[in-house]
Amino acid sequence: MTTTQAIAHQLAEVINRYSTDYIEARFEESQTSYISYRGRELDSIGRASAIGGNVRAMVKGAWGFVSFNDFNELPGRVELAIRQAQFAGNEESQLAPAEPVVDTSAMAQDKNPVVIPLAEKKQLLDEYNDIIWHTPKLQTAIIDYGDSYKKVIFLNSLGSYIEQDRADVTLRLTAIATQDNEVQQAGLSLGSRGDFSLIQGRHQQVGQMAQLAVELLSAPQVKGGEYTVVLDPVLAGVFAHEAFGHLSESDFVYENDRVRQIMTLGRRFGSDELNIVDNATIPGLRGSYKYDDEGVPATKTYLITEGKLVGRLHSRETAAKMKEKPTGNARAINYCYPPIVRMTNTYIEPGAASFDELIGDIKEGIYVKNWYGGTTSMEMFTFSAGEAYMIRHGKLAEPLRPVVLTGNVFTTLMNIDGIGNDLEMNQGGGCGKGEQVPLPVSNGSPHIRIRHCLVGGR
Amino acid sequence: MEQILAQAKRVAEEAEAFMVSSEETPVQFEANRLKHIQSKQSSYVALRIIRGGKIGYATATELGDSQNLVNAAVETAQFGMIAKFELPSLSVYPEIEVFDPKVESVSTEEMINLGEELIATVRGHTPDIVCEAGVSKAIISIHIINSRGGQANYKQSIFSLGVAGHLIRDTDMLFVGESESSCHPLTETKAIAGEVLRQLELAKNRASIPSKPLPVVFTPRGLASALILPLMVAFNGKTVLKGASPIGNRLGQPVFDDKLWLWDDPTLAYRPESRPCDDEGIPSQRTPLIQQGAITNFLYDLQTAALAHTQSTGNGSRNYGGLPAPSPSAFIIKPGNTTFDEMVTDIKEGLVIEQLMGAGQGNILGGDFSGNVLLGYKVESGRIVGRVKDTMVSGNVYQLLKQITAIGSDARWVGGSINTPSLYCPTLSVASK
Numbered sequence: 077m078t079t080t081q082a083i084a085h086q087l088a089e090v091i092n093r094y095s096t097d098y099i100e101a102r103f104e105e106s107q108t109s110y111i112s113y114r115g116r117e118l119d120s121i122g123r124a125s126a127i128g129g130n131v132r133a134m135v136k137g138a139w140g141f142v143s144f145n146d147f148n149e150l151p152g153r154v155e156l157a158i159r160q161a162q163f164a165g166n167e168e169s170q171l172a173p174a175e176p177v178v179d180t181s182a183m184a185q186d187k188n189p190v191v192i193p194l195a196e197k198k199q200l201l202d203e204y205n206d207i208i209w210h211t212p213k214l215q216t217a218i219i220d221y222g223d224s225y226k227k228v229i230f231l232n233s234l235g236s237y238i239e240q241d242r243a244d245v246t247l248r249l250t251a252i253a254t255q256d257n258e259v260q261q262a263g264l265s266l267g268s269r270g271d272f273s274l275i276q277g278r279h280q281q282v283g284q285m286a287q288l289a290v291e292l293l294s295a296p297q298v299k300g301g302e303y304t305v306v307l308d309p310v311l312a313g314v315f316a317h318e319a320f321g322h323l324s325e326s327d328f329v330y331e332n333d334r335v336r337q338i339m340t341l342g343r344r345f346g347s348d349e350l351n352i353v354d355n356a357t358i359p360g361l362r363g364s365y366k367y368d369d370e371g372v373p374a375t376k377t378y379l380i381t382e383g384k385l386v387g388r389l390h391s392r393e394t395a396a397k398m399k400e401k402p403t404g405n406a407r408a409i410n411y412c413y414p415p416i417v418r419m420t421n422t423y424i425e426p427g428a429a430s431f432d433e434l435i436g437d438i439k440e441g442i443y444v445k446n447w448y449g450g451t452t453s454m455e456m457f458t459f460s461a462g463e464a465y466m467i468r469h470g471k472l473a474e475p476l477r478p479v480v481l482t483g484n485v486f487t488t489l490m491n492i493d494g495i496g497n498d499l500e501m502n503q504g505g506g507c508g509k510g511e512q513v514p515l516p517v518s519n520g521s522p523h524i525r526i527r528h529c530l531v532g533g534r
Numbered sequence: 535m536e537q538i539l540a541q542a543k544r545v546a547e548e549a550e551a552f553m554v555s556s557e558e559t560p561v562q563f564e565a566n567r568l569k570h571i572q573s574k575q576s577s578y579v580a581l582r583i584i585r586g587g588k589i590g591y592a593t594a595t596e597l598g599d600s601q602n603l604v605n606a607a608v609e610t611a612q613f614g615m616i617a618k619f620e621l622p623s624l625s626v627y628p629e630i631e632v633f634d635p636k637v638e639s640v641s642t643e644e645m646i647n648l649g650e651e652l653i654a655t656v657r658g659h660t661p662d663i664v665c666e667a668g669v670s671k672a673i674i675s676i677h678i679i680n681s682r683g684g685q686a687n688y689k690q691s692i693f694s695l696g697v698a699g700h701l702i703r704d705t706d707m708l709f710v711g712e713s714e715s716s717c718h719p720l721t722e723t724k725a726i727a728g729e730v731l732r733q734l735e736l737a738k739n740r741a742s743i744p745s746k747p748l749p750v751v752f753t754p755r756g757l758a759s760a761l762i763l764p765l766m767v768a769f770n771g772k773t774v775l776k777g778a779s780p781i782g783n784r785l786g787q788p789v790f791d792d793k794l795w796l797w798d799d800p801t802l803a804y805r806p807e808s809r810p811c812d813d814e815g816i817p818s819q820r821t822p823l824i825q826q827g828a829i830t831n832f833l834y835d836l837q838t839a840a841l842a843h844t845q846s847t848g849n850g851s852r853n854y855g856g857l858p859a860p861s862p863s864a865f866i867i868k869p870g871n872t873t874f875d876e877m878v879t880d881i882k883e884g885l886v887i888e889q890l891m892g893a894g895q896g897n898i899l900g901g902d903f904s905g906n907v908l909l910g911y912k913v914e915s916g917r918i919v920g921r922v923k924d925t926m927v928s929g930n931v932y933q934l935l936k937q938i939t940a941i942g943s944d945a946r947w948v949g950g951s952i953n954t955p956s957l958y959c960p961t962l963s964v965a966s967k
């Protein structure tokens with residue numbers, strides 16, 4: 077038994093002594109390694125280990141939360157969490173029912189990428205860096221590699237005791253080209269559920285990325301305005317996540333009557349072709365798990381079916397308050413934070429159209445690919461494409477400078493009028509919500525077409 | 535700590551141990567009500583060594599396991615950067631006050647009262663707004679020792695207070711908010727609530743705006759959300775060293791309007807971004823970055839400075855526990871003498887930007903910014919007439935700041951790390967539905 081396991085077992089007995097509405101604890105042991113390049117040279121290489129835990133208590137509808145990496149005085153910390161909750165609580169606690177789960181079989185499921193020798197990881201990054209540096213007009217490159225392996229123990233006052241592990245690998249490459257006083261960049265984000273081999277052998281993609289940065293130097297800037305745009309699977313996945321996914325997170329909905337009205341189940345959000353899913357049960361994806369951080373089993377949740385809102389993402393608390401079933405979407409980035417409602421693997425299901433059919437009848441439009449980032453204020457969203465091309469008379473035409481797309485979520489979803497048949501999942505992203513960033517998630521979509529999309533430009 | 539350093543010295547030429555420990559108590563309100571009281575204790579130790587001339591680095595939360603920490607640092611040193619710098623042997627630092635013991639003794643009740651007061655004021659003005667509020671106190675201790683005898687120790691207190699409201703009418707959403715932080719306890723909610731009420735007042739009516747280049751006023755918040763990030767990246771010594779900063783070879787040259795002055799300042803008393811020394815133990819200094827429109831300095835840590843054949847500016851920072859890297863402390867833009875009202879009065883047709891969303895997504899290195907005007911107001915004939923929606927702006931920081939019509943006299947803190955006045959620019963590209 078490891079130290080953490082021993083402490084967890086000890087605490088399982090302690091928490092039953094208190095009469096609170098609910099109490100849970102989470103312990104984590106993690107290892108990480110990272111390598112980054114700024115330019116030709118390696119910039120930083122390091123290893124980190126962390127161990128820590130937290131206790132969360134609910135009394136009369138309010139939460140107390142205590143996190144620590146000093147394991148002394150554990151009973152005192154439990155009492156502090158309860159005192160805080162007592163202090164804040166003044167209504168009835170509501171948590172959707174959850175079965176007590178005792179399961180340690182989800183431990184040791186993932187490959188641990190941290191134990192791969194740093195020399196092997198560095199070798200791969202050196203190869204990618206060489207490719208970038210052999211591209212003419214390339215000014216510099218940024219490479220950030222990181223991996224982690226984490227063991228998590230969860231227990232609660234219902235009698236649950238769960239051990240799970242989670243491995244994660246991310247690689248972000250950026251190529252920066254300059255000419256005169258112009259600077260342009262192109263990026264590539266890769267990731268996997270701990271499987272290092274999935275980021276190997278990407279030499280060709282890295283070369284194309286570097287070439288793109290150079291080509292952007294001579295590309296024109298698009299004229300701002302409304303266009304018909306076609307999104308590639310990467311960017312459409314980001315769109316599904318940012319523009320719609322965050323709206324499905326019930327912690328934004330459950331205590332706000334106005335939002336509840338907007339997010340009424342059955343309301344039409346898009347055409348009959350549109351289906352959007354959040355699914356934590358797909359093996360091997362970065363957003364997947366067996367149990368969430370409240371010990372609730374992961375589920376596949378349809379958010380939109382045939383254009384209509386049919387579901388949303390829940391923690392036990394939001395599910396109870398909305399009288400719906402918990403979906404197992406309470407996640408915390410690490411032991412320093414309480415779980416909040418988050419997405420897992422979010423995607424638009426494939427439709428029937430081929431790429432050629434999607435662009436075939438567009439007289440003047442924009443094809444946008446790849447991803448710089450995206451953010452949302454629920455109603456409004458912006459997301460940026462790393463790569464863009466004019467579409468003229470049904471054909472791809474000249475490359476453009478990267479563009480930013482923005483719009484109103486509700487009208488934009490309605491304006492999706494073509495869904496491709498080529499679903500791809502993108503493992504390169506990380507999601508931020510409040511202070512908790514980056515959380516491993518994945519997004520996916522086939523190519524999609526949106527009418528009347530506002531594109532920023534000069 | 536001393537033991538880690540001693541163990542490291544046995545296997546390395548140089549070594550430095552950095553330890554940070556913090557205790558934080560956030561009180562959070564959701565949907566107008568008290569929801570969460572938290573207490574967060576955390577600490578970690580970072581070991582940096584120079585072995586065979588190369589930098590090795592490892593961190594751990596467990597102080598007890600010093601041999602593993604040393605071993606991990608030794609492994610990484612095989613591949614590390616060649617160390618070009620010398621650790622400082624200093625132990626005398628400027629007196630910069632960043633700790634107020636009164637923060638520690640603020641009671642949970644007092645913190646709850648502040649949050650309730652903020653929400654009550656905002657809802658008193660607009661009853662159907664839904665508010666989130668946060669009140670937080672934190673005590674942070676930093677301890678640095680190195681093999682050259684250098685050492686630094688200081689304690690910092692941080693108190694912060696903020697409120698955010700969303701007002702939803704059908705699918706129309708309005709987001710307003712303001713926050714403040716200090717090393718002193720904050721006891722007044724008036725200024726924060728007042729700022730939120732001002733935003734609500736200005737956003738009451740709706741206005742449409744044409745798609746074309748228009749004169750624009752950035753409020754302090756608007757400026758922080760749109761223009762600061764590209765500048766922070768461009769003045770970072772590491773960006774400059776790699777040749778990726780568009781101003782990297784323009785030291786001493788006029789690049790911006792001569793009304794523009796910018797400096798980095800970690801020496802202001804009782805500011806959350808202030809400190810007696812940086813995370814490498816280099817004394818804090820005020821570093822001018824733009825003087826009268828000309829580039830005067832870039833920000834450096836020890837290693838980057840050594841590679842660039844210059845001196846550290848005391849900007850070595852360990853974000854997220856990583857190796858020290860150059861990072862700004864607090865960016866200060868010098869106020870001018872035009873009032874906000876005078877700027878607005880001067881505009882026949884234009885836009886006031888209060889909050890830009892997504893500005894940091896584009897080609898930041900090139901200075902491009904583009905984003906959705908999350909909160910902004912249309913100006914007609916010298917008067918704010920209402921809030922604009924479905925509106926995007928795009929521009930380039932270097933082009934925009936080359937010609938500034940006026941700089942405001944209304945400088946204030948936005949978040950903990952930016953102090954700026956409003957800025958009035960002659961033209962910015964606006965796209966709207």
